[in-house]
Amino acid sequence: MNNIKNYINGNFHDPIQNNWLDNYCPANGEVYGQIPNSSKEDVENAYIAAKSAFPSWSQTTLEERSRILIKISELLEANLQRFAEAESKDNGKPISLAKEIDIPRAASNFRFFGNAITQFASESHESVGHNAINYTLRQPIGVVGCISPWNLPLYLFTWKIAPALAAGNCVVAKPSEVTPLTAFLLGEICNEAGLPKGVLNIVHGLGTTTGQAIIEHPDIKAISFTGGTATGAHIAKVAAPMFKKLSLELGGKNPNIIFADCDYDDMLNTTLRSSFANQGQICLCGSRIFVEASIYEKFKTDFVAKVKQLKVGHPSDTATTIGALVSKPHLEKVMDYINIAKSEGGNLLCGGQKVTVKDFENGYYLQPTVIEVPNDECRVNQEEIFGPVVTIMPFNSEDDVLQMANKVKYGLSATLWTNDLKRTMRMSNQLQSGIVWVNTWMMRDLRTLFGGVKASGVGREGGFEALRFFTEAKNVCIKY
Numbered sequence: 001m002n003n004i005k006n007y008i009n010g011n012f013h014d015p016i017q018n019n020w021l022d023n024y025c026p027a028n029g030e031v032y033g034q035i036p037n038s039s040k041e042d043v044e045n046a047y048i049a050a051k052s053a054f055p056s057w058s059q060t061t062l063e064e065r066s067r068i069l070i071k072i073s074e075l076l077e078a079n080l081q082r083f084a085e086a087e088s089k090d091n092g093k094p095i096s097l098a099k100e101i102d103i104p105r106a107a108s109n110f111r112f113f114g115n116a117i118t119q120f121a122s123e124s125h126e127s128v129g130h131n132a133i134n135y136t137l138r139q140p141i142g143v144v145g146c147i148s149p150w151n152l153p154l155y156l157f158t159w160k161i162a163p164a165l166a167a168g169n170c171v172v173a174k175p176s177e178v179t180p181l182t183a184f185l186l187g188e189i190c191n192e193a194g195l196p197k198g199v200l201n202i203v204h205g206l207g208t209t210t211g212q213a214i215i216e217h218p219d220i221k222a223i224s225f226t227g228g229t230a231t232g233a234h235i236a237k238v239a240a241p242m243f244k245k246l247s248l249e250l251g252g253k254n255p256n257i258i259f260a261d262c263d264y265d266d267m268l269n270t271t272l273r274s275s276f277a278n279q280g281q282i283c284l285c286g287s288r289i290f291v292e293a294s295i296y297e298k299f300k301t302d303f304v305a306k307v308k309q310l311k312v313g314h315p316s317d318t319a320t321t322i323g324a325l326v327s328k329p330h331l332e333k334v335m336d337y338i339n340i341a342k343s344e345g346g347n348l349l350c351g352g353q354k355v356t357v358k359d360f361e362n363g364y365y366l367q368p369t370v371i372e373v374p375n376d377e378c379r380v381n382q383e384e385i386f387g388p389v390v391t392i393m394p395f396n397s398e399d400d401v402l403q404m405a406n407k408v409k410y411g412l413s414a415t416l417w418t419n420d421l422k423r424t425m426r427m428s429n430q431l432q433s434g435i436v437w438v439n440t441w442m443m444r445d446l447r448t449l450f451g452g453v454k455a456s457g458v459g460r461e462g463g464f465e466a467l468r469f470f471t472e473a474k475n476v477c478i479k480y
């Protein structure tokens with residue numbers, strides 16, 4: 001059994017009320033460990049540890065903070081295999097993905113922010129003619145809360161924690177209760193790297209108990225959250241009246257817009273990835289595919305042929321391209337959408353069935369699914385499915401596709417495939433999303449800002465934006 005404990009003040013603790021949750025392995029549907037369902041008291045202990053650590057950590061030199069964060073990064077790299085196996089087991093994602101993307105990115109998050117903090121600067125304004133100078137101080141907030149989801153567990157957990165720590169805050173963090181294992185292992189790495197006790201505290205449990213205690217805590221002054229839109233709205237409702245700083249990275253229903261003048265092979269291969277990477281469980285996946293009418297039939301044939309070649313299998317099999325979905329309830333939710341698609345007149349071009357993997361019959365496997373939709377307003381084209389399911393439909397003009405692309409409540413990312421520069425500029429200006437990729441997908445430069453508009457969230461992460469979020473700005477005006 002892989003039993004997990006809370007990491008508070010540098011030590012590992014059982015939950016005070018001795019409440020535990022089962023942790024399921026998506027690959028075989030079996031319980032393989034227990035995790036704390038931490039209460040308000042556990043969160044309070046984490047807060048007290050963080051508060052005590054804050055005066056010293058906030059005054060630790062940037063060079064020393066940087067050194068420790070980079071050490072954590074190096075230790076994650078040194079433990080790549082162990083972390084990748086844990087992530088794959090806990091989440092159901094292919095081991096190859098965990099090894100090539102998730103864990104290296106978690107290490108990059110620490111390295112990036114360890115370096116970024118040494119380059120972070122603030123503004124000054126000389127008030128010419130008034131004999132005065134204004135300068136901005138960027139001070140750490142204090143104790144901050146970081147809450148992350150199950151789809152990219154350590155990758156997104158560290159995407160929040162690393163900038164928070166780099167900026168001099170102390171942290172109370174909660175990973176998803178569905179995928180807690182690598183966050184638990186991170187505690188050991190932090191101790192080994194010499195992160196002082198109490199600077200980072202990791203509490204495990206349900207959103208409705210542990211997460212709720214974090215967002216309600218009167219002295220946790222900022223919340224950085226990634227997850228579902230409904231949860232984000234709830235967090236805003238609780239935290240905003242307490243005047244907490246909030247960064248909310250929420251869901252997406254991202255358009256992938258394909259024009260006939262694109263580089264076809266590159267587009268086809270990337271569209272396969274943007275549709276089904278991580279079993280389609282990435283908020284950035286291009287789940288609505290719009291194809292210019294002149295190449296629609298060709299695309300449909302070629303795309304479906306490629307999708308049928310994807311190999312659904314056990315996550316530890318290196319030949320697997322599609323692993324297990326994260327949980328049974330999530331598999332059922334995705335299956336419900338496939339049934340909704342049928343009832344809405346959708347044409348199932350491939351997939352749509354659960355997959356039985358030999359010797360792992362109770363795992364949560366699903367065929368990658370492509371649905372040709374009768375119109376852009378049907379539910380499967382409007383609601384976030386967050387699984388290996390994409391919709392496709394043709395379009396006739398730039399104006400039409402732009403209108404359809406923007407006619408959803410979300411606005412996280414959009415992908416555009418074209419070689420027409422003027423069209424690229426026109427559409428990039430008008431697409432309602434926080435991120436536009438042109439002739440690529442998920443090309444990440446950690447210096448760039450990251451986040452969405454509309455129901456996809458509030459605020460921006462990434463680069464100096466994250467360091468700005470995790471600091472309070474103060475203007476000082478000196479007359480001389």
Ligand SMILES: NC(=O)C1=CN([C@@H]2O[C@H](COP(=O)(O)OP(=O)(O)OC[C@H]3O[C@@H](n4cnc5c(N)ncnc54)[C@H](O)[C@@H]3O)[C@@H](O)[C@H]2O)C=CC1
Nearest residue numbers: 148149175176206207208211212227228231250251283386
């Ligand atoms: N990154 C994304 O865009 C993600 C989107 N989703 C979407 O959300 C749907 C629901 O998935 P869930 O696992 O239920 O995501 P969720 O939004 O409930 O969970 C994300 C995190 O928030 C925490 N949380 C939940 N309720 C909370 C509360 N009251 N206070 C504080 N923290 C709370 C959870 O414990 C978890 O750590 C998915 O089917 C998917 O459509 C889910 C995960 C990630």
Ligand SMILES: O=C(O)/C=C/C=C(\O)C(=O)O
Nearest residue numbers: 151226249282283284444
């Ligand atoms: O920062 C990234 O590269 C990816 C972020 C992805 C999410 O926030 C998500 O899937 O929720």
